[in-house]
Amino acid sequence: MSRQVTITIDGQQVTAAEGDKLLWVALDHGIYIPHLCGIREKEHPDASCRLCFVEVEGLPNPVTSCTLPVKEGMVVRTRSERVDRLVRTAFELLLSNHRLSCAKCGKNGRCELQKIAQERGLKLKLTRMRSLLVEKPVDDSPEKFYYDPNRCVLCGRCVWADREKAKIGAIGFVRRGMDRRVAAFWEQPLADSPCIECLACVEACPVGALVAKEMKE
Ligand code: FES
Numbered sequence: 001m002s003r004q005v006t007i008t009i010d011g012q013q014v015t016a017a018e019g020d021k022l023l024w025v026a027l028d029h030g031i032y033i034p035h036l037c038g039i040r041e042k043e044h045p046d047a048s049c050r051l052c053f054v055e056v057e058g059l060p061n062p063v064t065s066c067t068l069p070v071k072e073g074m075v076v077r078t079r080s081e082r083v084d085r086l087v088r089t090a091f092e093l094l095l096s097n098h099r100l101s102c103a104k105c106g107k108n109g110r111c112e113l114q115k116i117a118q119e120r121g122l123k124l125k126l127t128r129m130r131s132l133l134v135e136k137p138v139d140d141s142p143e144k145f146y147y148d149p150n151r152c153v154l155c156g157r158c159v160w161a162d163r164e165k166a167k168i169g170a171i172g173f174v175r176r177g178m179d180r181r182v183a184a185f186w187e188q189p190l191a192d193s194p195c196i197e198c199l200a201c202v203e204a205c206p207v208g209a210l211v212a213k214e215m216k217e
Helices: 022-028 081-095 112-120 157-165 200-204
Strands: 004-009 012-017 053-056 075-077 145-147 171-174 181-184 210-212
Touching (some): 012 022, 081 112, 157 171
Antiparallel strands (some): 004 012
8 A cells, every 4th residue: 555645735735645646636635726638547647738737846847737646745836827827828729729619519517628717717718829720520420429529629538438448449549730639440430430339438528529419418
């Protein structure tokens, strides 16, 4: 069993197993840190969404909390001018390649982007950047769900759930840059892929990209 350590987050003392990642320690203690790509079970996080920055005493720059193992005496601040600036920029970058019409989204009210905006006082619209969204076709071929790449934040949680939880391996990332998206091999419709519609990917999706048809109705 790992040694228990005591750390301080926003002035609150909490105990955790040494080496646990700070993001999950904070969330377990009711301290919110924005996050999209973090997967608790993943030993080496991708840290691609760049939303989970915190300040740690003794470190010169903000660090991503999903990659940071806790150790005894660590003192953390989840908010600072630098952290807020980084989160605001990462958030707006995500929005610049995202369809922004919450009212028409199947996850309206249950979306992590909405939660982050609410928690951090951010707007769900572009204020400094212009939209770079190039409309991509929605895959409506499965019986139980659909995939809208225009609402995808490329967090990778669906790909991980499909491979590691469902053990199917029907989907992965394809293409590069602004055209990057999640798709079945050869970008075939999901209905023609090995997908068995177990909905593990839908459950993992934090936004309105993978939505159960039942939920939408
Ligand atoms: Fe840490 Fe995405 S949750 S970078």
